[in-house]
Amino acid sequence: MYIEQAFKSKNNVWRYILGTIVTIVAMFAGQLPLAIAVIFKIGITGDFSAMDEATMMSALNSNLTFFFLLLSFAIALGALLFLVKNLHRQSLTQLTTSRKKIDWSRFWFSFGLIVILNVTLILVDFFFISPENYVLNFNLIPFLILTAIAIVMVPLQTSFEEYFFRGYLMQGIGIKTGYRWIPLVITSVVFGGLHYWNPEVTQMGDLVMVSYIGTGFMLGIMTLMDEGLELPLGFHAANNLVAALLVTAYWTAFNTESILRDVSSPVAGWDVWVSVLVIYPLILLIYAKKYHWKNWGNRLFGKVERPVVNQTYRGNDIEDLSEIKEDY
Template sequence: MFIQQAFKSLHEWWRYLVGFIIIFLASQLGSIPFLIAVMFKVVSDGGDIESIQDPNVMMTVLDSNLTLFLMLLSFAVGLFAIYLVVRYLHRQRFVTLTTSRKKTDWGRIFFGFGIITVTTLVVTIMDYYSNPEDYVLQFDLVPFLILAVIAIIMIPLQTSFEEYLFRGYLMQGIGVLAKNRWLPLVLTSVIFGGLHLANPEVDKLGNIIMVYYIGTGFFLGIMTLMDEGMELALGFHAGNNLITALLVTADWTVFKTNSVLKDISEPSAGFDVIAPVLILYPIFLLIMAYRYKWSDWGGKLFGKVEEPIVIAEENNPNSTFIE
C-alpha cells in the first residue's frame, strides 16, 4: 500500500519533523530572489520600500511574466529539498514517495491532467459565450509565448512540490506514525487548504472559498489513497493550474498572467464557488474509480496502516517485506 512504503525507509518521527523544517526553510530561501528583484525595482523607481509590505503591491511591481517565474521559483527549490530529504534523511527511493507501483505510471498522470484540462476548457468557453461582457480578449502573442514557456516548465514544479509535500511526504509520515489512513487524509487536506488563506481570492470572495481549497485537498487525498499512488493527483493539480494560468486571469487572483482572456466581472461567493467540490469532484472520482477499478473504499480511506512483517532470509543481508 502507498502509505506502507514509508516503513521500508527510516521513518522515526523526528526525521519527519526535521525534514519538514528543512523543506520549509528551503522554500523560503527560494523566495529571496523575488523579494530582491521587487526591492531593487522599487528603489530604482524612487518608490517607498515600505510599500512592498503589501502583498498586492509586490505582485504588481514587476512584469507579470517575471513575477510568475520568481514566485514559482521558491516551489522549485522546495521540490528539490523534498528530494534531498527523502533520499538522504529517510534513505527512501523517490519512486516510493510517488506510488506503490514499481514505477511511476505516466498514463495516470496524463489522465489526471486531461480530465481537468478538458473540463476547464469546456466550462470557460461556455461561460465566455454565455457572458461575453464578463471577459476581455487580451491575447498578445509575444508575452503569451513567454508566459507559456514559463508556465509549462515552472507550474508543474509548483504543483508537484505541493503534491509531494502533502499527498506524499506528510501523507506517508503521518500515516506511519498514526497507523491509520483517515488522520493523514484529514490533516493534509486541512493544512493544504489553510495555506491558501493568504491568497487574494480569500480577501475578494471571503472565507467561503476555503470550502473549495480544503475540499480540493480532500479530493486529491482521496484519489491518492484509493489509487495507492500520487500520479492522478500530480496530473490533475498540474492541469488545473497550468490551463487556468494560460486561459484566463483576473486582477483579484493569485496568478495575474498574460493569458488569453481576462475576467473583468465582479466576483461573488455564490454556489459556483463550492460547485466543484459538491458536483465535479464526485463525478471525477467516479470516473477514476470506474477506469482504475477502485474497491474497498472504507478500508483504503479509513483502514489501519500496519507495519509489514520483516522476514530475514538466510545468507541475505536484505530483508523481505510481507505486506
C-alpha cells in the first residue's frame, strides 16, 4: 500500500514537522532570485513602496518572469528530496509508488490523456463556441524560449506539488492518524486553499476555489486508488504545460508567450461545477477502467496499519524476511 511505504523509513513526528518547515523555507528562499532580478531591472533607487505586485512583475519580460516563478518550486523540490533521503532515509521509489519500481507507463498514459483532453476542449472553444474570446499571440522566438523553459521547469513545479502534498504529507499524516481519508481531506483542502492568492481567484471570484480544492481531491483519489503518484504526476505536468504553451491571459498565474491569449473577462459560474462534478469523475472512471481499480471503500476510507513483520525459524535462528527497517 502506498501510505504504508512510510513505515519503511524514519517517520517520527518531529521529522515530518522539521521537513515541512524546511521545505516551506526553501520555497520562500527560491523567490529571492526573482526579487533580486526585479530590483536590478527597476534600479536600486526605484520607489518600490508605490508599486503593486503586478507592476513589479512586469519589470521583466514574460519568459524571464516565468522562469523565476518556477525556480522557487525547483529549489523546494530539491530540498524536499534531500530531506526525504537524508532525514527520513526513504528512497524516491517509496515516496513515489507502492510498486517495486516507478511505473513510467502510467505517467505517460496520464500525461497523454490530459494533453489530448485539454487541447481538444480549448480548440473546440476557440473554433466553435467562443472564438471572440481569443486572439492569436504566436511569436516564434519568444515561443521557442518559452517552450524550452516550460519543458524543463513546469514538470519540476508540478512534481514538487505532487511529491509534497500527495506524497510526503499524504504518507506522513496517514501513518500518524491511522486513516486514509484524513490525509486525503487535509492535503486536498490545503492544496486548493493555497491557490487562493492566484490571480484567477481575483478575476473569477471565490467560487473558482471549488475547482482548486476539487482538483486536490481528484489527485488524492488517484494516488490512493492507484497506490502511487505516477498518474497524478502525469496529470499535473500535462495540465500546466498546456496552460503555459497553448493559451494564457493577463489574469492567470501563467502569463506567458503562449500561442493563444484569452481576452475575455470570465466570472466563475456553472462551468466550475461541471468540471468538478462531471469531467473529473469521468477522468477517474477512465483510470479506474484501465487499471482495474477495486475496493474503493477501503482504499479511500480504510485504516492505515503497520505492516506485519514476517519471520521464519531455522532451529534457534530467526530470519527477518521483511523490508521494514528496525527504527520505523
